[in-house]
Amino acid sequence: MSTVWNGARRRIHMQEVGPRDGLQMESVFVPTADKIAFVDALSRTGLAKIEVTAFVSPKAIPALRDAEDVMRGIARVPGVVHTALVPNVRGAERAIDAGTDELNLVMSATETHNLANLRMTREQSFAGLAEVASIAVDAGVAVNISLSCAFGCPMEGDVADLVVLRWCERFVELGASGITLCDTTGMAYPGQVAALARTVRNRWPGTQLTMHFHDTRGLGLPNILAAIDAGVDRFDASVGGLGGCPYAPGASGNVCTETVVHALELMGYDTGVDLAALLDVSRRVPALVGHDVASPIVKAGRRLDLHPEPASVAALRAAAAARVA
Ligand code: COA
Ligand code: ZN
Numbered sequence: 001m002s003t004v005w006n007g008a009r010r011r012i013h014m015q016e017v018g019p020r021d022g023l024q025m026e027s028v029f030v031p032t033a034d035k036i037a038f039v040d041a042l043s044r045t046g047l048a049k050i051e052v053t054a055f056v057s058p059k060a061i062p063a064l065r066d067a068e069d070v071m072r073g074i075a076r077v078p079g080v081v082h083t084a085l086v087p088n089v090r091g092a093e094r095a096i097d098a099g100t101d102e103l104n105l106v107m108s109a110t111e112t113h114n115l116a117n118l119r120m121t122r123e124q125s126f127a128g129l130a131e132v133a134s135i136a137v138d139a140g141v142a143v144n145i146s147l148s149c150a151f152g153c154p155m156e157g158d159v160a161d162l163v164v165l166r167w168c169e170r171f172v173e174l175g176a177s178g179i180t181l182c183d184t185t186g187m188a189y190p191g192q193v194a195a196l197a198r199t200v201r202n203r204w205p206g207t208q209l210t211m212h213f214h215d216t217r218g219l220g221l222p223n224i225l226a227a228i229d230a231g232v233d234r235f236d237a238s239v240g241g242l243g244g245c246p247y248a249p250g251a252s253g254n255v256c257t258e259t260v261v262h263a264l265e266l267m268g269y270d271t272g273v274d275l276a277a278l279l280d281v282s283r284r285v286p287a288l289v290g291h292d293v294a295s296p297i298v299k300a301g302r303r304l305d306l307h308p309e310p311a312s313v314a315a316l317r318a319a320a321a322a323r324v325a
Contacts, residue, residue, distance in 0.1 A: 008270070009268055009269060009270035010233070010268075010269050010270065011233060011269075011270050011271075011272065012228065012233050012234075012235065012264055012269045012270065012271050013048035013049070013233055013234040013235070013271075013272070014047050014048060014235060014237060014257060014260065014261060014271050014272070014273050015047065015048055015049035015050070015051070015210060015234060015235065015236045015237070016042050016047045016049070016050045016051065016236075016237065016238065016239060016257055017050075017051040017212070017236045017237070017238050017243065017254055018038075018042070018238035018239040018240065018242045018243065018254070018257070018285075019035060019038060019039050019042070019050065019051065019052055019053060019070075020051040020052065020053055020054050020064070020084070020085055021051065021236075021238055021242070021243040021254055022238045022239075022240070022242025022243045022253070022254070022289075023035065023063050023064065023242070023289070024054060024061050024063055024064055025063075025242070025243060026063055026242075026289050026290075027063075028063075028289065028290050029062065029063055029065075030063070030288055030289065032066045032069045032070060032073065033073075034288055035053075035066070035070045036069075036070055036073040036074050038281070038284075038288060039052050039070065039074045039082075040074055040075050041277075041280070041281045041284075042239065042278075042281055043074065043075065043076075043077040043080050043082075044077065044277065045273055045274050045277040045278045045281065046271070046272040046273040046274050046277075047080065047257075047272075047273060047278075048079075048080070048081065048234070048272065049080065049081040049082075049083055049102075049234075050080060050081070050082055050083070051083050051084065051085065051104060051236075052070060052071055052074060052082050052083065052084050052100075053066075053067040053070045053071060053084050053085075054067060054084060054085035054086075054087075054091075055067045055068075055084055055085070055086050055087075055090075055091035055092070055094040055095040055098075055100075056085065056086075056087050056091060057087075067084065067094065067095075067098070068094060068097070068098045071084060071095070071098035071099060071100055072098050072099065081101045081102055081142075082100065082101045082102075083100065083101060083102040083103070083104045083144065084100045084102075084103065084104060085104045085106055085146075086103045086104065086105055086106075086132060087105075087106060087118060087128075088128050088129075088132065089128065089131050089132055089135065091132075092132040092135050092136060093135070095141075096135070096136070096139045096141055100141065101141070101142065102141065102142040102143070102144055102178075103132065103136045103141055103142070103143050103144070104144045104145075104146055104180070105129045105132055105133065105143060105144065105145045105146065105171075105176070106118075106145075106146045106148060107122060107125040107126065107129060107145075107146075107147065107148070107167070108122065108125075108147070108148040108149045108153070108184075109147045109148065109149050109150045109153070109159050109163055109164050109167060110122075110149050110153035110155070110156045110159055110163075111156070112153060112155040112156050113148060113149045113153050113154070113155060113156070113184070114148075116155070117148065122167075126167075126170060129145070129171075129174075130174055133171075133174040133175055133176065134174075134175075136175075137175045142177050142178070143171075143174070143175060143176045143177060143178070144176060144177070144178035144179070144180060144208070144210070145167075145168075145171040145176045145178070145179055145180070146180040146182050146212065147164060147167055147168070147179070147180065147181055147182060148182045148184045149182070149184050149185070149187075150164050150181040150182055150183065150196070151181070151183045151187050151188035151189075151192060151193070151196070152183070152185070152187030152188065153185075153187075154184075154185045154187070161195070161196055161199065164181065164196065165199065165200070165203070168200060168203075168204065169203075172204055172207055176207070177207065177208060178207060178208035178209070178210060179200065179204070179207055179208070179209055179210070180209075180210040180211070180212050180236065181196065181197075181200070181209070181210070181211055181212065182212040182236075183211075183212065183213045183214055183223065184214065185214060185216055186213070186214040186215060186216025186217045186219065186220070186252065187216075187217075188213060188219065188223050189219055189222075189223070190219070190222050190223055190225070190226035191226070193211065193223045193226045193227050193230070194226040194227065194229060194230040195230075197209070197211065197226075197227050197230035197231065197232050198230045198231070201230070201231050201232070208234060209232055209234065210232075210234040210235065210236055211223070211224070211227045211232050211234070211235055211236070212235075212236035212254070213235070213236075213237075213254070213255045214243070214252060214253065214254055214255065215241060215252065215253060215254070215255045215256065216252045220254075220255030220256075220259075220260075221255065221259065221260065221263060224255065224260060224264075228269070235255075235260065236254065237254055237255045237256060237257035237260050238253060238254035238255075238256065238257060239256070239257045239258065239278065239281055239282045239285060239295075240253075240256060240257075240258075240282045240285040240286075240293035240294070240295045240298070241253040241254060241255070241256035241259070241293060241294045241295060242254065242285065242289070242293060253294070256294070256295055256296070256297075257273075257278060257282075258275065258278050258279055258282050258295060258297045258298065259295070259296055259297055261273045261275050261278060262275060262297050262302060262303070266303065275297075275302065279297060279298060279302075282295050282297075282298050283298055
């Protein structure tokens with residue numbers, strides 16, 4: 001599919017999940033004021049959506065126990081949707097009360113991962129999330145459903161597309177305006193991604209479809225390119241490649257936002273993101289979390305961030321010129 005869409009560069013919406021998917025994994029508690037400053041800086045880079053926090057049990061995820069304070073403390077920027085992960089009715093009430101723009105409901109496509117992550121069967125999750133969706137719809141707050149392990153489960157293996165489609169259908173019937181297919185542990189591969197993306201887009205053309213890839217096995221960017229070819233225009237990613245899942249063995253970070261933006265802009269897509277501003281935020285992430293992060297673009301620079309020539313080059317150049325003369 002071409003990078004040009006209706007005469008303009010094709011728009012790809014970038015959605016940042018670092019403050020939630022990233023910080024939930026960190027052993028240090030990032031102070032509330034620092035989280036707010038982190039989200040505020042991200043909100044000014046041109047990202048379409050930011051997952052600010054999770055309204056989950058503070059015992060389950062202590063790193064995000066300040067969800068209300070963060071959601072209430074951030075500055076709202078026109079055009080940026082501030083979403084939050086919500087696992088149950090309690091979380092929905094907290095999130096709506098704190099002024100969250102969109103509730104991101106979560107359950108797994110497979111029974112084993114759902115039991116490990118959410119301590120419920122999928123049917124129990126669905127019953128709870130149906131209640132959450134009805135609360136959100138009544139409150140006029142948008143609902144997105146994130147289906148974990150949509151491309152494979154670290155315990156069950158392959159997941160049939162039909163299983164994923166059935167859960168999508170049930171959530172669309174509940175009034176979800178968006179579906180995110182999550183490759184929670186980096187099991188997706190391009191052919192699979194393209195096929196599932198095409199099916200979901202054809203079946204629910206009016207539903208916002210997001211793909212959420214982890215770069216666990218180096219397939220993050222190839223999967224994004226395959227999804228774009230299949231018509232997908234929204235991707236989750238995390239600045240500095242932060243992230244993972246506490247209940248998925250070996251899970252590593254999300255695909256890195258600045259790597260994706262750098263690549264897509266070179267390929268002629270319009271991400272809407274100011275890469276220089278995003279890199280400024282990424283450079284501050286190690287200080288925020290207390291360890292180095294794997295951001296190739298921060299480490300190597302953008303493609304045309306050139307380096308000064310070594311001092312020896314001038315002398316060699318002069319010697320070569322003298323020989324010619
Ligand atoms: N917000 C605040 N507290 C919550 C809560 C929420 N959304 N959901 C549950 N709790 C509290 C309960 O009040 C209870 O507290 P208490 O022990 O002081 O009474 C405790 O958590 C246990 O509640 P219970 O209803 O028995 O739920 P649970 O322990 O089975 O928890 C989850 C289920 C899913 C809500 C919880 O495990 C959770 O939040 N997990 C986080 C999942 C996650 O974020 N995974 C990573 C991203 S996919
Ligand atoms: Zn994830």
